[in-house]
Every structure is written in C-alpha cells, then in structure tokens.
Amino acid sequence: MSYKMNVLKALGIISMVMTHAGESLVKYLPGWRMPMFVFLSGYFFNEKYLDNVWQYACKKFKNLIVPMYGWHLFYGIVVTILLSCGYVRFGTPLSLKSYFITSVHHGHQYVFSLALWFVAILFLVQISYAMIRKIYKNHIKSEIPMLIALITLNLGAVHIAKQGFHIKFTPPLMLPIEKIMFLLVFFYIGWLYKNKLEKHDEFKAWKLALPFLVNLFLSAFCTKGTGHIGYTISWMQFGKGYDFVPLLVSLSGIYFWMHIADLIARTVPRNDFIYTLGESTFPIMVHHLFCFWLLNTFFLMLKEQGVFQMLFFNHERYMTDIYYRVPRYQPLMDFAYVIVGITGSLLIDWGYQTLKKKLISK
Secondary structure, eight states: OHHHHHHHHHHHHHHHHHTTTTTTTTTTOSOOHHHHHHHHHHHTGGGGGGGGGHHHHHHIIIIIIHHHHHHHHHHHHHHHHHHHTTTTSOOOOOOOOOIIHHHHHTTOTTTTGGGGHHHHHHHHOOOOHHHHHHHHHHHOOOOOHHHHHHHHHHHHHHHHHHHEEEEEESSSSHHHHHHHHHHHHHHHHHHIOEEEOIGOOOOOOHHHHHHHHHHHHHHHHHTOOOOOOBTTTTTBOOSOOTHHHHHHHHEEEEEEHHHHHHHHHHHEEETTTHHHTTTOOOHHHHHHHHHHHHHHHHHHHHHTTTOOTTTTOOOOHHHHHHTTOSSSSHHHHHHHHHHHHHHHHHHHHHHHHHHHHHHHHO
C-alpha cells in the first residue's frame, strides 16, 4: 500500500473518532471522511477485477459483509443484555429484522456498532461500480461521459434526499440507494486520480490553501444565506445550499488531507504508530463507540463509589445517549475519549486476533 494513502486512512479514522468525541481536526473542512474512504477504495481498485466481477463480489463479501454481520451480532447481543438488565435505554434488541434488514438499511440499531453502516454501503458501491465499469469499458473509451454520469448521480442523490424520498418510501430502500448514488463518484475519482492525475499532482504549499478558499467561497455564496456547508451521509441530511456543495466540500477535504498525508509520509518513519492506525481502520471504526461507553461507565463507577465528587456526571444522558461526554475539563476530556476510543479499539482487536489464532491452531 502507498505510504501516503496509509497515512490518509489514519487521518480519516482519527477524524471520525474525534468527530464522535465532539472535536474536529479542522472544522472548516467538513464532510470528507466517508467520501475519502470510498475514494481510497477506488484508488486501489484494479481493473483486472472486471474479468470476473462475481469473484470480486465474493471476495469483498468475505472481507466486508461477513465481519460486519459478525460484529453486529456481537454488539446486538451486548445491547440486548444491557437493555434487559436496565443498564441502558438506547439501541434495539437483537432480532431477525434488526440483524439482517436494518444492518443494510441504516446500521444504527445496536448503537455501539453504528459506524458499520458504512461497510454495507461501501460493499454495494464497490460492486455497483464494478458492474457499471465493466459495461462502460466495453463500449466507451473516453472517461468524460462516465465522470459526468456519476457526478449527475451524486447531484441527484442530494436533490432527492432534500425532498425526503428516503423517509416517504416504503419499504425503506431509498436511504441505501441514495448513499450509493452519492458515493459512486468518489470511488471513480479515486481510480481516476491514481491512473490519470496523480503523476501530475506534485506537492505545492499553495495547494494546502486552495481547499479552504473553495469552502470559503461555497459558504459565502452557495448556501443560500445559511453559511453551512456540512452534511451527514449516514442519514443523507444536507443543508439548504446548492446540490453541488457537498461534492465540492468533500473533494476539497480529501485533497487537503491527501497532501498533509504526503508530507507526513515523507518525514515519519515507516514503523511509526500512524501506520498502525492506517492498517487498523476497521477495528477502530467498529469499537470506538463501545470504548467511549466503557469510559463513561468507569466515570459512573467513580461517582457511585464516591472516589470523586462527579456531580456534573449526567446519569440520564449516560443511560440514553451514546454520544454523551463528561462536560468538564474541555477540550482535554474530549481528547481522553479519543485516546480511549483508539487504543481501546486496538486492544479489543488484539484480543480478538489472539483468540482467533488460538482457535484456528487447535
């Protein structure tokens, strides 16, 4: 794997954990993380997979969907036990519908594993792109029509999401369909960047300022007076700005952090911890919210034991809101959640991999 892209993955997963902890790497560059992971998937896409799309789909199913359902099962059991014991009041008990259907629809049902919504959509984007690309490549040589078509899909997804199609339609198929429509272009741009553009994209300091200028322009002139350029892909929620704003905001963020990753990759030794993070995005994505909850549970135990007078700890919020954070000592407390979210996830993954090796060796 390219060291630069490995660092970019690390920056993306750090940004995700920080966002869920209430912080941000750079608040003026929102909405880039999930498109970035799709961009990287496209970057590493090899067109030899088009020779056998079914084999490619089976490989991705094994690498993405099987682990996704495995961890949904684990956290489904955990949240069901916690609900039945009265320890929490968030999440949905494990059932056939919540496990098989909701995991693809929105993936938030077990709360602790809610970030896995992205895994199902990434799989569908990869397979959709492979099928589209196979048909396209056999008939058209120029890349321009495909780029225009996928940009149109992206803009269409934003437009119909603003109309609430994913809320109005039953059965609830529109939400994942809108996400696929929105994200396909980033997969293609990732492939296009690697194969056509990267060799011409040398690092220049002024390129770090360009994304900020783009977002400043979008905020000032393209949001219909709101100034808000952020959005949420998981629920396809967008502001009142023009439909092209999310696409440009995402690309500007990806471009900025890709050049930051390039700088880091040139200076940081190959055995640095940031490369471990880049190779561990899946377990961090899966477990960091559970680690947040464990830290909150630790604070609750301290309060109940009278170790500290944590009068500011809100027990009701702890019971009902996975995003609850201890409000004192900011921003240090938020960064404590980030550290616990990352290191705790790595420890869980280490324990899981160790147990898996022992079971296989028997």
